Structures are given as C-alpha cells and as structure tokens.
Amino acid sequence: MTVGSGASVRREADRAVLHEIEERVLWLATAIIHHANRVRPNPSGVKVGGHQASSASIVSIMTTLWFNHLRPEDRVSVKPHASPVLHALNYLLGELDESYLTRLREFEGLQSYPSRVKDPDPVDYSTGSVGIGATAPIWGAIARRYVGALGTQAGTGRQYSLLGDAELDEGAIWEAIVDPMVPQLGELVWIVDLNRQSLDRVVPAVTADKFRSMFAAAGWQTIVLKYGRLLEELFTRPGGVALRERIDAMSNPEYQRLLRCDAAQLRTRLPGDGPDGAAVAELIAGLDDETLIAAIANLGGHDLDALDEAFTAIEDTRPTVIFAYTVKGQGLPTRGHPQNHSSLLTAEQLRELAIRLGTDAERPWLPFPADSAAGERCAAVAARLRRADVPIPTPPAVPVDIGRTPSGTATTQAALGRTLLDLARQAPDAARRVVTVSPDVSSSTNLGGWVNKVGVWSAIERPDWFADDAETILHWREKPTGQHIELGIAEVNLVGLLGELGATWNRWGQPLFPIGVLYDPFVERALEPWSYGIYAGGQSILVGTPSGVTLASEGGAHQSIKTPSIGVEQPGCIAYEPAFAIDTEWTLLASLARLGRPDGSSAYLRLSTRPVDQALAAVPTDRAARERRRRHVVAGAYLLRRNDNPRVTIAAVGAVVPEALLAADRLHQVGLATDVVCVTSPGLLYRALRARQGHEPGESWILDQIFPADRATPMVTVLDGHPHTLAFLATINQVRHSNLGVTRFGQSGSLEDVYRYHGLDADSIVRACLDVVD
Secondary structure, eight states: OOHHHHHHHHHHHHHHHHHHHHHHHHHHHHHHHHIIIIISOOTTOOOOOOOHHHHHTTHHHHHHIIIIIOOTTOEEEEOGGGHHHHHHHHHHTTSSOGGGGGOBTSTTSBOSSOOTTTOSSOOSSOOOSTTHHHHHHHHHHHHHHHHHHTTOOOOOOOEEEEEEGGGGGOHHHHHHHTSTTGGGOTTEEEEEEEOOBOSSSBOTTOOHHHHHHHHHHTTOEEEEEOBOHHHHHHHTSTTHHHHHHHHHHSOHHHHHHHTTOOHHHHHHHTTOSSTTHHHHHHHHHTSOHHHHHHHHTOBGGGOHHHHHHHHHTOOSSSOEEEEEEOOTTTTSTTTTOTTOSSOOOOHHHHHHHHHHHTOOTTSTTOOOOTTSHHHHHHHHHHHHHOOOOOOOOOOOOOOSOOOOOOOSEEOHHHHHHHHHHHHHHHOHHHHHTEEEEESSOTGGGTOHHHHHHHOEEOSSOBOOTTTTOTTOOSOOOEETTOOEEEOOSOHHHHHHHHHHHTTHHHHTSOOOEEEEEEOGGGHHHHHHHHHHHHHTTOOOEEEEOSOSTTSGGGOGGGOOSSHHHHHHHOTTEEEEOOSSHHHHHHHHHHHHHTSSSTTOOEEEEEOOOOOEEGGGGOOOSSHHHHHHHHHHHHHTEEEEEOOSSOSEEEEEEGGGHHHHHHHHHHHHHTTOOEEEEEESOHHHHHHHHHHHTTSSSOOOHHHHHHSOGGGOOOEEEEOSSOGGGTGGGGGTTTOOEEEEOOOSOOOOSOHHHHHHHHTOSHHHHHHHHHHHHO
16 A cells, blocks of 8 residues: 555545544534423423524534644634534533533523533633624734733634624624724634525525625635535536536525425426536436435535635635535435524434434433544544633732822813823833723823823834824824724724623733723614623723713714613623712722622723813812712712701712702702712612612612611702613602603703703702602
8 A cells, every 4th residue: 555545544534533523513413402492391381492403504614623623722703503513512522511411591501602601611702692703703813912912922823703694794794804903813714604594594695706705805815615525526527517507506595495305306406497407417317316415415514625625725814714605404304494493303303313323312412432433533632622721810909099189170081081191100000901992082082191101002013104293192103012902983893892802801811901982872882792792701891972962062963861771781880970080080990990800890981071160079188088988989879968957859960960069059049958969870879779679689888878768858860861760769768759861862052052951950950859849
C-alpha cells in the first residue's frame, strides 16, 4: 500500500467515525425534544415545544466545527432553535450530565434557548431573540480586544456565529456588519444555515448570491457551500451541466417539494419541461432509487468534507461568512416540509429513526462505548476543548463621594462628564476600567472632556489630523489604549457592545465599567438588546440624555415619556433620575461599584440638559449629615424640604424638582405646610415596598425614613414622564394622592409653555395639592 492510499484510508475511516458521531448528535437532539413533549408528564397541557427540524439542519455544521476545527480559545453563538444540538454535543463531550437530557424546557433544567447564565453546560453566548445572538460575537470580539489592550491575555480565538437564514431579515444584522470597525475583525466567522424556510413557509427568494454581494461589499470574505460530493460528482457526468442548471434555476418551494418525493416522482418532476429536460432524465435514469433520493438532498451544509474545506479556507484577515445550503429537517421524516418548524415526530417515527441511526429508542441516552472509535474521538476532542476556569477578581474600589459640592447653575448631563474626570484623578485604577460608548453623540452629551483626556479606542493608532487646529475642541486621538468607543448612529449596536463589555468580568476574568450614552428618546429602540445583554450576564450603565419634555424646543419626536417606567420595570437594573449634580455623582459612583461582580447589576441613569441652581439641593455641610444624604440618594429618595406639621407632601423626580420647590413655597404662603421629597429612583422605592410586603427579598428602611407613617399626608407626585411611575408611593401609607406627569406626545416651545401644556408647572402642582388636601 502506498503512503497516499494509506492516508486515503485513514481519511475514510475518520469520516466514518465523524459520520457516526453526526448521526448520534441528530438522534440525541431529536430525542431530547421528543422526551420533553411526548414522554415527560405535562399535567397543565400547555405546549412545551422545541424544534427538531431546525436542529437537524445544522447538525452536520456543528459536528464538523466542534470535532475538527474548534479550539478552546474560540467562542460560538448558536442559533436559538439549535439549543438541543449544543446540549447533545456537550453531553457527548462530558460537559453535561445525562440527567439534564430529560429536562429540556423544564424548571431549572435546560433552557428553551442557549443561556450563558441559566444552562448547566458551557454556553458562550445567550441567544433567543432573533438577530441579537447572531451579532453578539462581533461585540464579543471588540470586548476581547479591548481587554487585551489593558495588558491582559484574553486569547486570540475566533468568534463564530451560527445563525439561521431567516435572521438575515433582521435590520440589526445589517447595522452591525456595516459598522466601520467590523471589517478589521478577522476573527469573526458567521455560518448561515441556509435552509430557506421560515416558521410558516418556504421563503421563495432566499439565495446566497444576494447576501454574498452584500457581505462582500462590507468587506467580508464569502464562501458558498451549495452542493455536496454526490451532486458535484453527478455534475461531471453527461447531462450533469443540465442537472446543475435545472436545480440552480428552480425556485426554493419547487426544490423543497422534490425533497418530499419518492424516486418515481423524482424521475417525473426533476427533468422539468425545459429544453435540457431529456439530458437530465437520461442522467438520473442511470441512478438507483436510493442514490437518486440521496442526491436531491445532497447539499453542502450536510457534506462533512465540504464543510471541512470551507473551515480550512477561512482567511482570518477579515470577517468571513459561510453560506451553507441545508435542508430543514435533514435526516428526519419531516425533512423539507414547509410546516415542519415546530412539528414533532410520532413515537413510531422516533423508533424507526432509532433503528436507522443504529441506536436504541428504549435507552436513548446511551453514550458511545469508551473503547469504540467514536468514544475515543469524543474523549480526545473533550480534552482538546477543555478550558481552564476563569478566576473572578474583585473590581477596583470606586469612591462613594468625590467630596466636592457643586455650586452655581449646572445640568445633570454635564455632571456625568465632570464626575468621570474627577474619578480619573481620585481613583485612577477604577477610572482605567471605565469605557464609554456612544453612537456619534459624544460632544452633545458632554463627554468631550472625558474623550479628550482618555482618547478613543482603536485596534490601531491613527493620526489626529486636527491636533494642531486651534479651533478644534474635541480631540479625536485614536489608539489601542483609548477608553471611548464610538459607533455609528445605531443604538442596537451600542447596547450590543455594551452587553459584551459588561460580560468581560466572567468571560475573561477582567471587569470593566462600561457606560453607554445615547439620547433618552432612543432608549426604547435599544431596550430589547440591552435587556438581553443583562439576561446574558452583562453588567453596564446606560445613560439616557437629554430626557423628557424638558427638552422643550426639540418637540414631541425627541421627548421621552415612558423611560421612567422602564427604569422601574427592567430586571437586573437599578434606575436613577437625579435632580442635581451631586445626586448624579453619587448615583453614578454607586452604579459603577455594582459592576463586574457576581452579585452586581446594571444601571440606567436618566439625565437632563436643564440648568438648575445647585443651591436648591441644600447639601448638608456636616460630614455625617452629608453621608446620610448620600445614602438616601443612592437608596432612592431624600427629604429635600421638611416642615414640623406638614399638610401635604410633594414627591418629585429630576428636572421638575425646581417646580416642586416653587409650589411648596407658594403653598406655605397660604398656610399649607408642605414636605418635598426628591425621588432619585422610583424603582428602588418600589422594590423596598415589595420587600416590606414580603413579595421579594430586600430592605425597606428607606421607606421608614422618607415616608414614616406618623408623618403621612396626602401626596402629589410629579415627574417628566408617565405619572404611573410614582403612583405607587401613595400606597406606602394609603393616603389620598394625585399624580402629575406626561401622558401625551409633546409640543415644541419654551420650557414654561411645555410644562404648562403637560401640567408640570408650579400652578398645576399647587392646584393638585389643594385638591388632595380639601
């Protein structure tokens, strides 16, 4: 035997072992879903669900990647509906206990979609919301590079994204790939499972050619895997060119229908009625029925050799996208059916599948024997992919109080940049962990001073051509040690990056303090991906500024209404809306101190461009009293104006606190003593109330100190946002109340006109107080 033939034999043997593993992965993924739906008791009768067909289409891709190409430093985002495939692979590699295979979509079992924080086995990226998980490796790549710039070895592995072709309908995909930073990320590899089906139908016009040109225009390497070895060999025979042209030209629905045909039907349908139909008919006439049926489904995404060649061809000098044509439901009785998205095999079909795949339906979780070729291959791959545990260090300490007392007139937005600069001087270790991100609004959100000090992050250093221009105020010094990252005007990109920067503490063992700054009206646009980042373990600070109808001259299109409610309702997040510069400092520092730790949380700060006289804050001069005020600010509220025998209480948030104080002065003149409470976090007060009621763990001391029962009075609440945000405050002591706020789209105008229009002015507050007291 020659050396060449010996190598060929080894390749064939290796392919046979990989094919055996591929079939076992298909079986396990299918059986996991079957058990959850047809075996496990379901007393409620509510659908459990799972996606056998969507899993089947990507089995070959994931098996080849994991067993032949993946390295421990690589990270993979797996399309949501393929979670059973990921769990099957982890089981075969010894990373998942067998007991979990019967617990898909069960409480505290395997999650419906891959989850970094809730699944018991290794998951690199949480997915589930279409498009968000697909783009996450882009932001993960930037976060890894940023951590590397801190002098930490975070590895140089690839960032894979396995996504379904339907995810390419998401606008977030295209916002991400056209960002100017992305073409520099050679570690990115996207693999599109091109099965040409959505939930309801076969998508008529999905082709790799269209997508290929779009990715290529964005600077990506593009690879198309359309046909497998069997079809490629048939194309070389007489009539083969006609066969290729026939399959290339047919619509996706027609092709999918052929997948449901037997051999006799294929011999009738496949030639078509074109001029080359006779050549196609003659070619397939020489094929036996089994080969013909196999050939029609022989696509590149199911060909182990073709996949190997594609992964080997990745250049690593620019991002790569691989379009792998597949069949939804490949290997299952439901393959190619337009309604197979959520369909389930019957018990009989599962037994037949077990026989065909050489396993046992009665003992579905049997592993490969340890001394078998497949068992040895699994053990070898498991050893190769095993990662060391990531140590979780304690983040640098953040001071609780810089020590200054702002004076004069200032805005809470400007206080953000001021606090960051003060932090850099007082706590440089903590400040070095701060990374700010914005969508082209650095100067308009008062980050200019910070950007000038720390520079702009870039993978490579670039010259600042305006450094010697005397009229340049914002200096754009791009360098690998910069601490500000600027994206295009795409809020989804911003919060996607924010989530990954906020996950470096448990992904790479390097905590960062990420702060994303965007216009508050666009928080809602960014909310879903930011919320998903929090769900996936990312801890960050989102700053919305300027906010509310206080942005009077900008009109209704730029005036946020619902964002204060979001701050109350968002899990994993503490929201603040400070009224004064000192409140901004204290809440920002407290928020930074909660980042990058297992018991940490994200934060949302809603800031304003309204200039406010800082003397109104009445910051105590006594050291102990100042610290007490700070604790109250961070806990959610403080008493700003106190009377001995109050008749009414005004609870105000943020920019409208001056109106509340003015109203209190006027009420005092008519003999109505008024307390004024400055609420900094409605969400924290609501949690305190729920803790008092026994609904969730936590402390309620802030309610006792700010809203004591023996000082309970009728209450008026007012904020530049929806009034229901503060409506719960009256339930603390069950008092009469009136809630002022914004319930309709805004108008352009002066601040006085706009406040009057929405009932936020002092006149409206005075009237409301008289009403609840009378």
